Amino acid sequence: MTGKERVCKSLQCEEVDRPPIWLMRQAGRYLPEYRALKKKYSFLEMIKTPDLACEVTMQPLRRFPLDAAILFSDILVIPEAMGQGFYFRDVGGIGMDYRIQSKRDVDQLIASDAVDNLDYVARALEVIGENLPNNESLLGFSGSPWTLATYMVEGGSSKNFSRILDLYREDRALFENLLSKLTEANIGYLKMQIEKGADAIQIFDSWAGICPEKEYWNMSLKWVARIIDELPKDFPIILYAKGVSDRVEALLHTGAKALSLDWTVRLADIKASLKHNVCLQGNLNPDLLFGDSGAMLKATNHLLGEMKPYRGFICNLGHGLTPESKIENVETMVNAVVNS
Numbered sequence: 001m002t003g004k005e006r007v008c009k010s011l012q013c014e015e016v017d018r019p020p021i022w023l024m025r026q027a028g029r030y031l032p033e034y035r036a037l038k039k040k041y042s043f044l045e046m047i048k049t050p051d052l053a054c055e056v057t058m059q060p061l062r063r064f065p066l067d068a069a070i071l072f073s074d075i076l077v078i079p080e081a082m083g084q085g086f087y088f089r090d091v092g093g094i095g096m097d098y099r100i101q102s103k104r105d106v107d108q109l110i111a112s113d114a115v116d117n118l119d120y121v122a123r124a125l126e127v128i129g130e131n132l133p134n135n136e137s138l139l140g141f142s143g144s145p146w147t148l149a150t151y152m153v154e155g156g157s158s159k160n161f162s163r164i165l166d167l168y169r170e171d172r173a174l175f176e177n178l179l180s181k182l183t184e185a186n187i188g189y190l191k192m193q194i195e196k197g198a199d200a201i202q203i204f205d206s207w208a209g210i211c212p213e214k215e216y217w218n219m220s221l222k223w224v225a226r227i228i229d230e231l232p233k234d235f236p237i238i239l240y241a242k243g244v245s246d247r248v249e250a251l252l253h254t255g256a257k258a259l260s261l262d263w264t265v266r267l268a269d270i271k272a273s274l275k276h277n278v279c280l281q282g283n284l285n286p287d288l289l290f291g292d293s294g295a296m297l298k299a300t301n302h303l304l305g306e307m308k309p310y311r312g313f314i315c316n317l318g319h320g321l322t323p324e325s326k327i328e329n330v331e332t333m334v335n336a337v338v339n340s
């Protein structure tokens with residue numbers, strides 16, 4: 001069975017020879033070949049130059065027997081394409097060039113500009129399509145409107161998210177205006193990724209956990225539902241939501257075909273509790289990648305064992321790889337799945 005078949009069948013909850021494997025943020029600074037390119041080019045140069053974006057997309061696939069390539073880009077390309085640039089802070093985390101604070105700031109963001117300005121992603125996907133072996137699947141992605149808005153309103157990575165929470169409580173019209181624009185940009189952007197050959201799309205709601213349970217639909221999920229509603233029917237959309245793994249029914253209400261969950265829950269329990277067969281992805285703790293490879297192996301085998309009775313499972317981490325991850329542990333995890 002090819003990687004592409006494994007991924008596509010698992011997303012439909014059909015039988016496969018073994019679970020497919022790919023890793024959230026499988027490209028990046030933990031790989032020396034990525035760091036070598038980073039000495040010559042900035043992050044933005046790499047994502048905006050189709051040949052370089054293709055090269056970085058392929059790097060993890062050359063090292064590990066992964067079942068999918070993930071477009072090399074970032075969720076923050078949507079704000080960037082609307083005129084709000086980002087950079088990496090020296091102390092770690094993201095900084096935005098300015099903060100969205102007023103009606104004028106939101107009025108200046110044009111959703112259609114975003115899609116036009118993201119043409120470099122279309123060209124990167126074309127080059128990746130030409131270079132990817134046809135037995136591998138290709139994943140596209142974007143950030144949920146809520147998660148993008150947190151960076152845009154906070155001015156970058158945040159500790160307490162007070163500005164975005166204040167905006168939601170105190171100026172709902174402006175909040176909705178901003179999220180509508182991000183939703184529209186997302187729809188155009190994801191339609192383009194699907195046209196350019198993505199086999200599945202992952203929507204990252206990385207800051208879902210900031211939303212109070214009662215407000216989560218209004219703050220985030222309703223915008224995700226609007227996006228999914230505009231995409232081709234039955235196209236596999238994987239929704240990653242961090243910090244809300246106990247809210248699976250709400251997550252599924254968006255129309256997502258698959259859920260990617262963090263490590264705070266037992267996936268087998270969630271699978272058993274669901275009324276319909278839904279593909280689940282996850283959910284190993286990325287901290288396992290810093291430690292002893294024996295612990296990584298044990299945790300991976302444990303998860304594989306618990307999910308063995310079920311169809312519709314994609315083995316992955318519960319959050320992204322970080323620069324400190326040990327290559328040896330990534331190898332251990334991937335090989336455990338491939339040999340299962």
Ligand code: CP3
Pocket residue numbers: 023024025026027028029038043070071072073074075076088092093094141204206319320
């Ligand atoms: O293989 C892949 O998955 C690569 C594509 C990818 C990147 N970012 C590349 C990247 C994907 C899918 C993302 C998603 C992303 N980006 C999310 C959602 C998933 C998640 O982790 O929750 C978020 C919240 C972002 C925003 C972002 N971009 C952060 C928080 C950071 C880290 C900043 C820091 O402190 O280092 C980035 C940078 C980033 N995005 C890197 C890569 C490879 C590292 C850039 C570098 O240092 O060269």
